[in-house]
Amino acid sequence: MKDVAQHAGVSTATVSRVLNGHAAPTPETRERVLAAIEELGYRPNALARSLRTTSTQTLGLVISDLLNPFFAEIARAVEDEARSHGYCVVIGNADESAEQEATYVRTLLDRRVDGLLLCPATDDPSLVREVSAGGVPLVLLDRTVRGATCPVVRADGSEALTALARRLVGAGHTRIGVIAGPPNTSTGRERTDVLTGSLGGLAQVVHGDFRQESGSQAAARLLDDGATALIAMDNLMGLGALGEVRARGLQIPHDIAFAVFDDQPWFPLLDPPITVIAQPTVEMGRAAARSLLALIDGRQPDDVRLTAKLVLRGSLGEAEL
Amino acid sequence: MKDVAQHAGVSTATVSRVLNGHAAPTPETRERVLAAIEELGYRPNALARSLRTTSTQTLGLVISDLLNPFFAEIARAVEDEARSHGYCVVIGNADESAEQEATYVRTLLDRRVDGLLLCPATDDPSLVREVSAGGVPLVLLDRTVRGATCPVVRADGSEALTALARRLVGAGHTRIGVIAGPPNTSTGRERTDVLTGSLGGLAQVVHGDFRQESGSQAAARLLDDGATALIAMDNLMGLGALGEVRARGLQIPHDIAFAVFDDQPWFPLLDPPITVIAQPTVEMGRAAARSLLALIDGRQPDDVRLTAKLVLRGSLGEAEL
DNA sequence: GAGCAGTAGTTAATCGATTACACATGTATC
């Protein structure tokens, strides 16, 4: 910057003013400065700028698992929305580990992100408290924690799950296997509670960890126990469960009815296409980014609750008639 | 930091030394400082530290498309490797747009990442030159650019593609539809060249843009032209093509042989399972990160060329006998 | 006890920006 100033025969203050479109500079000075910048190929140091202004124009996003397309889509949406407001997004991948999540959150805070979007790995509120205590704007996404005091953006699958349950019961299923998420995540618990609630005593629940491998294992146990329907509570566990069903040579829907929470582009390609509960991922991401930006802006956004929808495709068999 | 120093009755220099595990401080002083840090909940400002040390302990990774699981996996691997060396990764999503790619690269440079990993959207070398001119360590990943002068890490699919071609020809296919990547990407061009080379005049090529939608369209055209085999040059176009095949009620492999470049966890679940050319994504990501770290370290890493493998699963029909 | 070495800690410069305040110049007002 000093070089630029010298080159243009002005002070660094003037260069800074030109750069920030501030009041003052004469068109003529402006030209000279811009010419010098161009000539020297100068680019301002964002670190120094942020240090001075205490604003990084950056949002932190800590997601549970980057390999889960559900979160990848959310990340994409967050990024789009943020960019359109002049913000950049730094993504941290917690890998469903509370420890790694905490590490990432702290790293992001140390780098002074202007706000943080978090999909908490567990419902333990301590990390959230820590962030709030630091006074950093925080919005929870997809999942919440116990006694959360910050805005939360999530999808509500109750209606869809209830409808799904009703159909299965109506079609005469009496042993319905539920491949549930970890009980210490809000989504894991809530979805399961709704479902078992609507299924009365017909549900058999096995908990997985939102990963493919746990889906296969849970499916194996449930099938061994004679389940005639399987519902996986997220797409990765659904993938694993599907593998197990295939491995056993079972036919969907003839031998087993099947449904998954989360839609994925390849579900319609299976034979039969898989019935799912689709979450509005893009809207969730955008809404979360908007809420966070509002918070940064000093406003107090409301919680957002979007609706997940049951998409019938044929993998439930008679239950869809 | 000043507060901490005051609280512990020492100077900021001493606090800094304690923080960085530098020589000097007495165990006793050390204790006092740590106590003060604890008590005040002090966390060092990474911006200030980086400004002073000119090192951010951060790698930039600009990928072509975050929604493409191939790149998501790569990102994950890069991150793992980087973290194990004490580095953080900032991911930028170029969305297959050269313009957005350039924006991201500049943003990352402005933030003074210690090095940059780039999956270039096009083979235009100008952006790469710009980065190199800035003296920032750079490694290209998956794709290269014309006349690249920096290390490149990629997968070589030639052998697998040749083997694939031989099988199709051997099984008597004479109209083989190739859903190619954009000709202005190195992967798009090379893969297609190898394939058409081995197929002699039997190949019909339609270019897509590495996205699902373009895959369907390309498949539609090729099927209209009477193709009896389809090869998609990446998983997203494969997804689109598969949709088109299904929509037309064609049976794989009876009506049409099908293969995709890139493996995905759900390909084995289709009926029949899809034959693919699998790239070692995790190894690519890790190798790229290692190369970049070496470069940052002042060493000169060699290019890395890993081998993609043909995985036969049944979607080629007789060609697999 | 003078000289030297070694340790522990302080002072102050520095990284590269932003910005309050000061200053100089030109113009309008009486």
Place this chain on the structure above:
DNA sequence: GATACATGTGTAATCGATTAACTACTGCTC
């Protein structure tokens, strides 16, 4: 012509760390 005011630019403090150079003290040797 003095006063006030606006305008454009420069000076220097500041953000929060790191670190070279220096000071002060303690021991040790001869």
